Amino acid sequence: MNLFVFPRWANKTRQIAGVVLGVAPLYLIGLIWYGASPKTTDVGYMPEQPVPYSHALHAGQLGIDCRYCHNTVEDSSHAAVPPAQTCMNCHSKVWTTSPKLAPIRESYATGKAVEWIKVHDLPDYAYFNHSAHVTRGVGCVTCHGRVDQMEQVYQHEPLSMGWCLDCHREPEKNLRPPEEVTNMTWAPPGDPVAFGKAFRAKNHINPPTDCSTCHR
Amino acid sequence: MAISDVNPFEAPPAGDNMFARITDNVTRIAETATPPRAWYIAFGFAQLLLLMFLGSLGYVIWNGIGAWGNMMPVAWGFPIVNFVFWIGIGHAGTLISAVLFLFRQNWRTAINRFAEAMTIFAVVCAGIFPGMHIGRPWLPYYMFPIPNQMDMWPQFRSPLEWDVFAVSTYATVSILFWYMGMIPDFATFRDRATTTVRRVAYGIVAMGWRGSSRQWHVYERAYLILAALATPLVLSVHSVVSFDFATAQLPGWHTTIFPPYFVAGAIFGGFAMVVTLAVPARQFFGLKRIITIRHLELMNKVIMATGLIVGYAYGMEFFVAWYSGNKYEVFTFVNRAFGPYGWAYWTMISCNVLFPQLHWFPQVRRNPWATLIIGLIVNVGMWFERFVIICTSLSRDFLPSSWGYFVPTPVDLMTLGGSFGLFFTLFLLFCRYLPMVAMSEVKAFSPAGLAHGDH
Numbered sequence: 001m002n003l004f005v006f007p008r009w010a011n012k013t014r015q016i017a018g019v020v021l022g023v024a025p026l027y028l029i030g031l032i033w034y035g036a037s038p039k040t041t042d043v044g045y046m047p048e049q050p051v052p053y054s055h056a057l058h059a060g061q062l063g064i065d066c067r068y069c070h071n072t073v074e075d076s077s078h079a080a081v082p083p084a085q086t087c088m089n090c091h092s093k094v095w096t097t098s099p100k101l102a103p104i105r106e107s108y109a110t111g112k113a114v115e116w117i118k119v120h121d122l123p124d125y126a127y128f129n130h131s132a133h134v135t136r137g138v139g140c141v142t143c144h145g146r147v148d149q150m151e152q153v154y155q156h157e158p159l160s161m162g163w164c165l166d167c168h169r170e171p172e173k174n175l176r177p178p179e180e181v182t183n184m185t186w187a188p189p190g191d192p193v194a195f196g197k198a199f200r201a202k203n204h205i206n207p208p209t210d211c212s213t214c215h216r
Numbered sequence: 217m218a219i220s221d222v223n224p225f226e227a228p229p230a231g232d233n234m235f236a237r238i239t240d241n242v243t244r245i246a247e248t249a250t251p252p253r254a255w256y257i258a259f260g261f262a263q264l265l266l267l268m269f270l271g272s273l274g275y276v277i278w279n280g281i282g283a284w285g286n287m288m289p290v291a292w293g294f295p296i297v298n299f300v301f302w303i304g305i306g307h308a309g310t311l312i313s314a315v316l317f318l319f320r321q322n323w324r325t326a327i328n329r330f331a332e333a334m335t336i337f338a339v340v341c342a343g344i345f346p347g348m349h350i351g352r353p354w355l356p357y358y359m360f361p362i363p364n365q366m367d368m369w370p371q372f373r374s375p376l377e378w379d380v381f382a383v384s385t386y387a388t389v390s391i392l393f394w395y396m397g398m399i400p401d402f403a404t405f406r407d408r409a410t411t412t413v414r415r416v417a418y419g420i421v422a423m424g425w426r427g428s429s430r431q432w433h434v435y436e437r438a439y440l441i442l443a444a445l446a447t448p449l450v451l452s453v454h455s456v457v458s459f460d461f462a463t464a465q466l467p468g469w470h471t472t473i474f475p476p477y478f479v480a481g482a483i484f485g486g487f488a489m490v491v492t493l494a495v496p497a498r499q500f501f502g503l504k505r506i507i508t509i510r511h512l513e514l515m516n517k518v519i520m521a522t523g524l525i526v527g528y529a530y531g532m533e534f535f536v537a538w539y540s541g542n543k544y545e546v547f548t549f550v551n552r553a554f555g556p557y558g559w560a561y562w563t564m565i566s567c568n569v570l571f572p573q574l575h576w577f578p579q580v581r582r583n584p585w586a587t588l589i590i591g592l593i594v595n596v597g598m599w600f601e602r603f604v605i606i607c608t609s610l611s612r613d614f615l616p617s618s619w620g621y622f623v624p625t626p627v628d629l630m631t632l633g634g635s636f637g638l639f640f641t642l643f644l645l646f647c648r649y650l651p652m653v654a655m656s657e658v659k660a661f662s663p664a665g666l667a668h669g670d671h
Binding site (some may be wrong): 006007010011033036037040131158160161162163166 | 363364365366367368405415419424646
């Protein structure tokens with residue numbers, strides 16, 4: 001039997017193993033940290049809708065209030081997607097023959113809902129109440145981004161549990177007077193943190209962070 | 217090749233000097249083509265138990281941990297009893313390899329290798345129980361502080377979380393210690409190999425060891441550092457395990473005596489397991505010249521000393537319960553000895569306190585079979601100690617309306633019995649394929665190795 005089991009180049013394995021053992025964990029951590037984060041996997045989700053409805057046109061240029069269509073946000077946990085009747089309030093007068101609006105007219109005629117695709121879709125085990133947030137002064141823009149500039153709606157925030165908790169632990173960063181919730185460009189007067197803290201104290205806004213708040 | 221009826225390891229080891237005879241005595245166990253029949257019988261039996269273990273764990277995963285008998289108020293039951301039992305077993309290995317090394321107890325060299333192996337296999341068995349008891353064994357990473365999108369962290373104030381760190385540190389250091397100690401012996405196996413497979417396999421794990429004085433110098437340094445790192449673990453791991461109980465508010469658990477009492481108990485039970493394994497191993501693998509009667513006697517003395525500490529702790533618990541004047545404490549301990557679990561309590565007392573007293577007689581502690589039997593009795597007693605602590609305190613807490621009585625289900629018993637299958641399977645494979653005795657260390661303290669004086 002040979003005295004030496006391995007060829008001379010096997011000495012290199014030590015250096016290679018050292019580099020691999022040093023670099024591989026860093027690479028894996030970086031890969032998972034970036035790649036598996038909802039900021040990477042979920043933000044920017046922009047499905048094609050059955051009707052190319054432009055929020056930039058309606059909410060931005062025309063200045064229609066969010067609540068004209070999503071009229072349940074202040075009273076209900078659910079933010080309603082409007083029925084075709086809401087669209088037809090105007091579109092029975094304008095763009096009445098536009099081929100892009102054909103699904104709306106069809107829905108209006110038949111009563112069958114347009115199959116919009118939900119963009120901001122929380123998991124079924126997470127409970128979220130729109131009215132609780134809107135009436136306490138969390139602006140639409142805080143969670144949905146500048147919808148008034150979106151030709152096609154996409155997810156602007158990660159909507160991860162950590163992202164929810166960021167605000168539940170420090171709500172003062174994202175509070176505004178309830179009458180300003182739909183204002184996309186509102187900025188707090190003076191020092192934002194001081195304003196938020198004072199507003200929070202005045203209105204007793206203490207969002208819970210118990211498991212059962214969201215996982216009921 | 218037929219399995220021989222005569223034990224191939226009975227013959228005196230070959231070699232014309234002591235070093236060669238030590239090498240031959242240890243390496244022939246791994247180099248023989250067919251191990252003795254006893255090994256096959258033991259291995260087959262261990263495989264059956266292992267099969268039962270896997271079956272019961274599969275059943276528990278499929279049906280949920282309701283398959284076990286844990287039920288309020290005894291929510292911990294067998295899984296935690298078994299966890300503490302197995303993690304305690306491991307402590308003897310660390311004590312032998314680290315503490316006795318620092319105290320220059322050179323007799324440890326004959327037994328340290330397989331005591332360390334026993335430690336690691338016991339930790340493997342121990343880890344499975346809390347891993348299953350979390351209820352969703354596919355989510356164990358929730359126990360580790362991994363940054364995540366949920367902003368969720370383990371509860372750092374919980375001693376159960378401290379357990380995760382204590383046990384994983386312990387497992388890591390023990391494996392490093394065990395593996396590093398084996399490197400020179402792996403090199404011996406490699407150099408004696410007669411087949412390419414053995415040569416390459418042992419060559420890889422020997423990591424290029426050539427026995428140069430520079431390598432020995434680095435090795436001795438590293439060994440000393442690891443021993444120093446492992447020494448606090450002998451005390452810390454079982455102290456942290458005892459915090460699982462001591463930081464709770466329950467009478468019978470909430471006592472400051474727990475950490476030292478648990479550590480002594482762990483060393484007690486661990487040494488009992490070492491002698492339980494050592495007596496058959498030296499018999500079947502022909503290691504009587506290396507693991508001598510003197511080694512068994514010294515280990516029996518450790519068992520006796522730690523057993524007395526444990527007995528003192530049992531007595532002190534009663535004294536403190538009475539002296540505290542706290543009626544819940546008093547009730548708990550009276551209930552422990554004379555309540556519905558009295559049978560378990562008196563089993564524990566006789567196994568852990570009475571039987572080890574036989575070791576006062578030199579004829580007993582120098583007799584291998586008496587050593588084996590008392591070792592087994594102590595193992596039973598230490599298992600019952602954990603059972604008594606967990607079940608008596610939980611089953612009768614402050615409110616009589618919530619009292620209960622824990623009865624294990626057959627699945628509980630199968631999981632407990634099966635864990636021995638995993639333990640013995642690993643141990644028997646270790647005996648067959650790895651250097652069972654630290655040859656290089658034994659040689660250093662053999663008369664021939666000390667020819668130039670003890671320095």
